[in-house]
Amino acid sequence: MATNTDTIDSLSGDWLARVEAATDLPSLEAERVAALGKQGAITQLLKSLGGMSPEQRQAEGPRIHALRENVTAAIAERKATLERAELDRRLATETLDMSLPVPLGEQGSVHPVSQVMDELAEIFADLGFSVATGPEIEEQWYNFTALNMPESHPARAMHDTFYLRAAEGEEAKVLRTHTSPVQIRTMMSQKPPIRIIAPGRTYRSDSDATHTPMFHQVEALVIDRGIHMGHLKWTLETFLKAYFEREDIVLRLRPSYFPFTEPSAEIDVGYTVVNGRRVLGGAEGFMELGGSGMVHPRVIANCGLDPDEWQGFAFGCGIDRLAMLKYGMDDLRAFFDGDLRWLRHYGFRSLDVPTLSGGVGA
Numbered sequence: 400m401a402t403n404t405d406t407i408d409s410l411s412g413d414w415l416a417r418v419e420a421a422t423d424l425p426s427l428e429a430e431r432v433a434a435l436g437k438q439g440a441i442t443q444l445l446k447s448l449g450g451m452s453p454e455q456r457q458a459e460g461p462r463i464h465a466l467r468e469n470v471t472a473a474i475a476e477r478k479a480t481l482e483r484a485e486l487d488r489r490l491a492t493e494t495l496d497m498s499l500p501v502p503l504g505e506q507g508s509v510h511p512v513s514q515v516m517d518e519l520a521e522i523f524a525d526l527g528f529s530v531a532t533g534p535e536i537e538e539q540w541y542n543f544t545a546l547n548m549p550e551s552h553p554a555r556a557m558h559d560t561f562y563l564r565a566a567e568g569e570e571a572k573v574l575r576t577h578t579s580p581v582q583i584r585t586m587m588s589q590k591p592p593i594r595i596i597a598p599g600r601t602y603r604s605d606s607d608a609t610h611t612p613m614f615h616q617v618e619a620l621v622i623d624r625g626i627h628m629g630h631l632k633w634t635l636e637t638f639l640k641a642y643f644e645r646e647d648i649v650l651r652l653r654p655s656y657f658p659f660t661e662p663s664a665e666i667d668v669g670y671t672v673v674n675g676r677r678v679l680g681g682a683e684g685f686m687e688l689g690g691s692g693m694v695h696p697r698v699i700a701n702c703g704l705d706p707d708e709w710q711g712f713a714f715g716c717g718i719d720r721l722a723m724l725k726y727g728m729d730d731l732r733a734f735f736d737g738d739l740r741w742l743r744h745y746g747f748r749s750l751d752v753p754t755l756s757g758g759v760g761a
């Protein structure tokens with residue numbers, strides 16, 4: 400193949416223009432194969448050196464090699480440019496906003512019992528109460544004895560207690576039958592004045608449409624100087640009005656007996672029947688919400704406090720029932736079946752936080 404300076408120069412110009420004109424990586428690769436591949440034009444030129452006279456080869460060799468080097472360098476540079484452009488394009492289009500919620504949408508919901516516990520914490524925080532907790536596997540001393548129920552006390556039989564197998568020489572622990580042991584733990588660990596609520600799981604060996612072996616209670620305890628039944632009644636009324644979001648709550652404190660309060664009262668609340676359903680408010684009928692009373696002086700003394708100086712009230716309500724009355728479920732057992740359809744229907748959105756300003760149930 401005869402070449403001269405002019406043809407090499409114009410070939411060089413052609414190839415550089417073609418390389419420059421490649422707008423993406425595949426077309427650039429096609430140009431590389433066309434120029435420098437096994438059958439490529441420049442490779443052919445290099446091969447043609449073999450058929451030249453020594454003088455020709457001396458003249459043409461350096462030009463052809465220079466041509467190949469120029470084109471190789473141009474391709475490399477073009478490739479880097481195209482790759483950079485491709486990366487920029489991807490960075491611009493493939494944005495990932497880490498602050499967005501997962502695109503699948505919300506999975507799961509807040510169980511009504513958890514929702515009600517949050518509402519209780521919100522309502523009572525506004526009244527100056529904090530939230531206290533205690534273990535569900537409890538010592539008999541906290542669950543019974545310190546609450547003025549010594550071993551032979553018939554009241555122990557009132558609770559159908561789950562006893563755990565005891566280790567050698569130790570007393571059997573129980574699944575706490577109420578949240579009242581948290582009263583004891585709180586009085587023994589905090590200095591009065593005390594204002595706490597203790598929501599949580601409780602256990603009794605009982606199962607029918609209105610009882611499950613595990614259920615939830617909320618305990619309230621106030622210990623201060625000069626506390627009397629009036630404080631108890633006002634607190635209950637204020638709590639129930641805020642919780643049910645209505646002003647016409649009618650409360651009835653019915654004389655009762657608990658070993659750890661004196662006097663003791665059952666908390667009854669009035670309801671009205673609307674479309675065959677009991678709705679809280681008014682006083683067409685009364686239903687029981689829980690127990691209450693003035694903390695027994697012996698219980699205060701059991702916790703190391705002087706009952707002549709400190710008095711208090713306590714009450715305990717079933718949370719599951721509070722949830723059913725407010726949100727309209729009628730079968731307690733469905734609460735703990737874990738049926739997704741039930742949870743989707745009655746569950747609450749996980750990002751909705753109860754607030755007093757929004758109405759606690761909002």
Ligand code: PHE
Nearest residue numbers: 577579690691692713714715
């Ligand atoms: N612990 C009692 C129960 O479970 C309720 C209660 C709590 C009564 C506090 C009086 C004071 O039945």
